[in-house]
Amino acid sequence: MDFANSLLQLVSNLWGLASKPLGYLCNLKDNVNSLRNANDKLKAKSADVLAMVEREEEGGRAQRTEEVxxxxxxxxxxxxxxxxxxxxxxxxEQIKCLSRCLPPNCQSIYKLEKRVDQMLNEARELQTKDGEFRVVTSLLRPPPVLDMPMDQPVGLDISKFNEVxxxxxNEKQVRVIGLYGMGGVGKTTFMRSIEKELSHANNGFDIVIWVVVSKPEGWSSDERVYHLCQALTRKKFVLLLDDLWARLDLSKIGIPWLGLESGFKVVFTTRLTHVCNQMGANKTLEVQCLxxxxxxKIFEKNIGKSLVDCDQEIRDLAKDIVEECKGLPLALITVGQAMAGKDSPHEWRNALTTLRNNPYKLSSMVEELYHILEFSYNSLNNPTRQACFIYCCLFPEDYHIIPDDLINLWIGEGLLGDTDDDVYHMRDEGESVMGDLKRACLLESGYNDYGPYVKMHDVIRDMATWITRDRGQGENKLLVIEKEEDMSAKMISKWGEAEKVSLWGGWIQNIDQTPPSCSQLKTLFVRETNVRLVPIGFFNSMVACLTILDLSNNRHIKLFP
Structure with a gap:
């Protein structure tokens, strides 16, 4: 009996020792399949999270969180x-025959099953909950100031730079600074110089941020607000806003208004002077032509060599070309690059003639210059103001336009209302339009011996003429004639396509040609000439369509049909 009990106890113990590994062996095939499925799910989830991370990290604005x-x-x-x-x-292969017998390498399969079981537990721990990785990156903290590569600025007014x-x-009470001026005048270069100086100076600012306002950002509005607030809270920062076209509510884009003690500064550039007022600028500065x-100097830099190395004729032509650009940096850069590598005086003479007569035909002028300046024209966003602006093309280059005369012409053309409208109302509207054009830096203003005047910068005038001529497609739509030779029969023949013709200046002494049929001519200026006689049949071809006839300051006309 004792022997039998002992035998039963031995068998029971042996079975207890064997039952656990046998359980592992029986579950191995199912657990391997479960592990394979869990592994596939984790791979897919990892790929999704990694794609999200890389998308947000693109452009260097953010970095993945430590958790991710x-x-x-x-x-x-x-x-x-x-x-x-x-x-x-x-x-x-023994996995396939577990049901038949105990495999000879039972110990290794037992270890394998144990490892599979552990990995299943790890897989469960790595599985993420819904929404767990809603935020996978954080805003990458920039260095205090980014030293952006830029050429040494040419023509920077040192006294104005020092003032800004x-x-x-230094001036703690100054919070918002506006730099304004016409397109292409160098406002961005001016502000780049400020940024570069901030990168070198021990100025006490924690962060300097550069934003081109007119270009879209990669972040959504909410993301931008969130990230900027995170970056700027409790920081002393300088925000540089380039190319501002309207008032920007800083609080709505994530710029915390922390009071005078915070030490923040906002510097912006704009072509619209009224934006300086709308932004509450404490200080403003006009960036002017060179x-x-x-x-x-800036022209020489862009032709790629010193003019000293050129012959005298090219040097003289180069000075005339630079004069045509009237100190506008973008025009000097564009024309300079167009002349790079050209060593023949004939090429330079042709370029000067083209620049004077049809500047849009010069290489890159439309793409690199007019399209940029045209943003100012488009920003008027009002057909009346746009029409009043391009009307100024009828006046010669650098001409000092008397404001009252210009408004009278606008009224006569019907640009400021119908003939039934009150003339005083139309004059008020004209003053408003002129103010808008000056605030958009499309008209310059000043005073001479006769009182106030307005005028167009030559390059702005060229751009406006290009627009008037259907962006180069209708060369004869507007004709401005200032030379006697332009009154030849060949030139007069172009009047048949013209809508506006302007004869202007003392060089014009004779009108001895009768124009062809001028069925589209609505406006004719014959101003300040030395013409003495107008042919009897001169107006016959245009009398049915002519709306405006301006014969101001022609002192020598003795006979008028």
Whole structure:
């Protein structure tokens, strides 16, 4: 009896020892399949999270959070381990015959099953909950100031730069600074110089941020607000806003208004002077065109060689070309690059003639210059103001236009209302239009011996003429004639396509040609000439359509049909 009990106890103990590994062996095939499925799900989830991270990191604005970084690393390590275990499991053919007998390498399969079981637990721990990685990146903290590569600025007015620099770093009460001026005048270059100086100086600012307002950003509005607030809260920062076209509510784009003690500064550039008022600028500065000496330097830089190395004729032609650009940096750069590599005086003479007569035909003028200046014209966003602006093309280059005369012409053309409208109302409207054109830096204003005047910068006038002529497609739509030779029969023949013709200046002494049929001619100026006689049949071809006839200051006309 004792022997029998002892035998039963022995069998029971042996069975207890064997039952656990046998359980592992029986579950191995199912667990391997479960592990394979869990591994596939983790791979897919990891790929989705990684794609989201890389999309947000693109452009260097953000970096993955530590939580996401650790999870991706653990998943990759887990996947590598699972792949090895799955290869090992597939090598055990004995898995297929577990139901027949106990395999001879029971110990190794037992270890494998135990490892598979552990990995299933790891897979469950790595599985993410819904929405767990809603935020996968954080805003990448920039260096305090980004030293942006830029050429040494040519023609920068040092005294004006020093004045703005003083506003930025010294005058605590100055919070918002506006730099304004016409398109292409160098406002961005001016502000780049401020940014570069901030990168070199010990100025006490924690962050300097550059934003081109007219270009879209990669972030959504909410993301931009969130990230900027995160970056700027409790920081002393300078925000540089380039190319501002309307008032910008800083609080709505994530710029915290923290009071005078915070020490923040906002510097912006704009072509519209009224934006300076709308932004509450404490200080403003007009960025103006270059003086002749500086203009020649920037032109030389862009033709790629010193004019000293050229023959005298090319040097003289180059000075005339620079004069045509009237100190506008963007025009000097565009024309200079167009002349790079040209060594023949004939090419330079042709370029000067083209620049004077049809500047839009010069290489890159439309793409690199007029399209940029045209933004100012488009920003008027009002057909009346646009029509009043391009009307100024009828006046010669650099002409001082008397404001009252210009408004009277606008009224006569019907640009400011119908003939039934009150004339005083139309004059008020004219003053408003003129104010808008000056605030858009499309008209310049000043005073001479006769009182106030307005005028167009030559390059702005060229751009406006290009628009008037259907952007170069209708050369004869507008004709401005200032030379006697332009009154030849060949030139007069072009009047048949014209809508507006302007004869102007003392060089014109004779009108001895009768124009062809002028069925489209609505406006004719014959002003300040030395013409003595107008042929009897001169107006016959245009009398049915002519709306405006201006014969101001022709003192010598003795006979008028």
């Amino acid at each position: 970084r650790n999870w991706l690393g653990k998943v990759q390590e887990f996947v590598d381990g699972v792949d090895q275990v799955l290869r090992e499991a597939e090598g055990h 620099w003083k506003w930025v770093v 003086m002749p000496k500086e203009a020649l």
